[in-house]
Amino acid sequence: MSSLAVRKTAPAAGTTPGTAQGPPLRRRIALIPTATLVVGALYCLLPVAWVAVAATKSGTELFSTFTFLPGTGFADNVAELNAYRDGVYWTWMGNSALYAGLGALLSTAVSAISGYALAIYRFRGRETMFNVLMAGVLMPPVILAVPQYLLLAKADLTDSYASVLLPLILSPYGIYLARIYAAAAVPPDVVEAGRMDGAGELRIFTRIALPMMVPGLVTVFLFQFVAVWNNFMLPYIMLSDDEKFPITLGLYTLLEQGANTPALYTLVITGALLAVLPLIALFLVIQRFWSLDLLSGAVKS
Amino acid sequence: MKSAPYAHPSPTTALKGALRAPYLFLLPAAILFALFFALPIGYALWLSLHKIEVKGLGLGSGAREEVWAGLSHYADTLTDSELLDGALRVLGYGLIVIPVMLGLALLFALMLDSERVRFTPVTRLAIFLPYAIPGVVAALLWGFLYLPDVSPFHFLLDKAGLPQPDLLDGGPLYIALSNIAVWGGTGFNMIVIYTSLKAIPVEVYEAAKLDGCSPLQIALKIKIPMVAPSLVLTFFFSIIATLQVFSEPTTLRPLTNSLSTTWSPLMKVYQDAFGKNDIHSAAATAVVIAFVTLALSFGFLRLANSRNQEEAR
Numbered sequence: 014m015s016s017l018a019v020r021k022t023a024p025a026a027g028t029t030p031g032t033a034q035g036p037p038l039r040r041r042i043a044l045i046p047t048a049t050l051v052v053g054a055l056y057c058l059l060p061v062a063w064v065a066v067a068a069t070k071s072g073t074e075l076f077s078t079f080t081f082l083p084g085t086g087f088a089d090n091v092a093e094l095n096a097y098r099d100g101v102y103w104t105w106m107g108n109s110a111l112y113a114g115l116g117a118l119l120s121t122a123v124s125a126i127s128g129y130a131l132a133i134y135r136f137r138g139r140e141t142m143f144n145v146l147m148a149g150v151l152m153p154p155v156i157l158a159v160p161q162y163l164l165l166a167k168a169d170l171t172d173s174y175a176s177v178l179l180p181l182i183l184s185p186y187g188i189y190l191a192r193i194y195a196a197a198a199v200p201p202d203v204v205e206a207g208r209m210d211g212a213g214e215l216r217i218f219t220r221i222a223l224p225m226m227v228p229g230l231v232t233v234f235l236f237q238f239v240a241v242w243n244n245f246m247l248p249y250i251m252l253s254d255d256e257k258f259p260i261t262l263g264l265y266t267l268l269e270q271g272a273n274t275p276a277l278y279t280l281v282i283t284g285a286l287l288a289v290l291p292l293i294a295l296f297l298v299i300q301r302f303w304s305l306d307l308l309s310g311a312v313k314s
Numbered sequence: 315m316k317s318a319p320y321a322h323p324s325p326t327t328a329l330k331g332a333l334r335a336p337y338l339f340l341l342p343a344a345i346l347f348a349l350f351f352a353l354p355i356g357y358a359l360w361l362s363l364h365k366i367e368v369k370g371l372g373l374g375s376g377a378r379e380e381v382w383a384g385l386s387h388y389a390d391t392l393t394d395s396e397l398l399d400g401a402l403r404v405l406g407y408g409l410i411v412i413p414v415m416l417g418l419a420l421l422f423a424l425m426l427d428s429e430r431v432r433f434t435p436v437t438r439l440a441i442f443l444p445y446a447i448p449g450v451v452a453a454l455l456w457g458f459l460y461l462p463d464v465s466p467f468h469f470l471l472d473k474a475g476l477p478q479p480d481l482l483d484g485g486p487l488y489i490a491l492s493n494i495a496v497w498g499g500t501g502f503n504m505i506v507i508y509t510s511l512k513a514i515p516v517e518v519y520e521a522a523k524l525d526g527c528s529p530l531q532i533a534l535k536i537k538i539p540m541v542a543p544s545l546v547l548t549f550f551f552s553i554i555a556t557l558q559v560f561s562e563p564t565t566l567r568p569l570t571n572s573l574s575t576t577w578s579p580l581m582k583v584y585q586d587a588f589g590k591n592d593i594h595s596a597a598a599t600a601v602v603i604a605f606v607t608l609a610l611s612f613g614f615l616r617l618a619n620s621r622n623q624e625e626a627r
Contacts, residue, residue, distance in 0.1 A: 046425035054440035060455035080466035130339035156604040160354035183346035214335035243448035245561040272568030292446040309506040
């Protein structure tokens with residue numbers, strides 16, 4: 014049983030009399046709202062559509078043919094990208110997957126146990142602790158990133174995988190979401206029953222509460238995955254060895270080199286397309302069984 | 315339960331476990347907070363109040379010493395015209411991004427929430443899609459769409475015989491940069507507002523509908539006031555994010571000469587710290603930016619709250 018559900022999803026017949034009104038057949042379409050949303054969707058898809066078409070063009074086609082006319086060079090572009098500096102592009106993709114995957118996993122674990130503790134237990138300093146952790150969300154990354162770099166330099170940890178992973182594990186927003194989900198999904202009686210059976214607190218958390226929190230934790234994981242995948246400033250500051258670059262930083266350096274050499278444009282464009290495909294695919298697959306609304310902490314009370 | 319083969323922990327040890335558990339559970343978060351939030355902030359403050367003093371010829375290990383600098387870095391920061399220019403640029407940028415982005419987010423959320431609207435699963439996902447695209451890649455994609463050689467806009471304007479504005483220079487540059495932020499941020503804010511719209515009980519609309527209110531009136535008089543808290547929240551976080559703009563202008567830099575390395579205050583911090591190796595004044599600038607950001611965002615929050623209270627009276 015999933016106790017996490019979105020409020021009022023589709024206007025199911027009979028439950029929401031307001032929206033189920035009107036003639037059952039030939040329901041009129043609300044033209045203005047539909048048109049507005051379609052225009053908005055087209056605007057949001059425009060750059061993605063452009064890059065998908067542009068990546069098929071050879072270097073000369075890119076400058077000579079109309080933008081939205083497909084070209085003939087996609088296979089060549091991909092081959093060229095694969096060959097670029099012995100396939101460093103795929104190293105960047107692998108690094109991004111590592112940073113985002115492992116980072117989000119660790120972050121979700123910390124958020125889950127913290128959120129659970131804040132939601133289930135009544136203890137001294139609970140609200141203070143919560144507020145202090147939440148204050149982290151308000152801290153502009155800039156005041157953190159430069160001193161983080163200098164401190165990690167003292168520990169000889171800059172230019173390492175750890176320097177990009179560690180600062181992003183603690184996610185105030187993740188803890189906030191996990192607290193909401195734990196409060197909604199884990200009934201206090203269940204925790205009490207676990208205690209009656211003599212289970213330790215950690216065991217109650219891992220065996221009983223954690224499985225109940227899974228739908229919410231998927232959201233925390235995704236949120237954090239996207240946050241790490243999209244991060245640019247932290248790796249930009251921390252890393253100098255391009256074998257450790259994530260894809261964002263790799264594409265940036267590629268653009269930096271390619272800006273003055275239009276011959277490299279196709280490389281950048283193809284790289285950009287292949288970099289956005291995994292996340293788009295992820296969202297398309299996931300939205301079948303996961304609702305976007307969970308991102309803003311919507312739970313059924 | 316009379317003759318349990320295993321010993322139950324006595325109530326007191328169980329109680330102790332339950333008392334200790336939350337602190338143990340919060341330990342990882344507390345350690346991470348101390349190491350990666352509290353310590354860096356403290357270190358930034360410390361750095362901002364110190365400077366390097368070179369002794370003798372500046373050679374050898376003891377020749378460079380960090381000494382107390384008082385508020386001198388802050389005085390420099392606050393009178394730095396380069397930083398002020400950057401702040402004004404970002405202010406102009408923010409005045410475009412925040413109203414347009416949140417206006418569109420609210421508009422789309424209301425449209426999603428209206429009756430008999432079609433294709434919502436697809437359009438909602440499409441508008442949300444840019445959230446999954448890194449700011450760097452977004453800037454790169456739009457950067458190419460702005461670039462005269464490959465831009466479809468320039469192509470069409472050229473075919474139509476119309477003048478082609480340089481989107482990567484002067485006033486249009488603000489619009490070009492703002493557009494990237496609006497494109498990237500509208501979807502997420504739309505979801506936040508839409509979620510709170512869906513939390514409004516239907517009964518609330520029923521009465522208004524029976525009274526003959528049009529959908530527009532319902533949206534303006536009922537829905538928008540009821541989602542005001544989430545609008546305030548999205549505003550609050552948008553201010554923080556906008557004042558921190560860094561990756562988009564940094565990514566566009568290779569494509570235009572109009573973006574300096576100190577275009578936004580954050581880029582100046584980076585430039586001071588790593589370009590000029592002056593970490594002390596960079597720290598002071600970072601502290602000032604953080605302070606201004608928090609002052610602006612909390613100022614806005616107070617303003618919004620006092621408005622609400624006045625209306626409640």
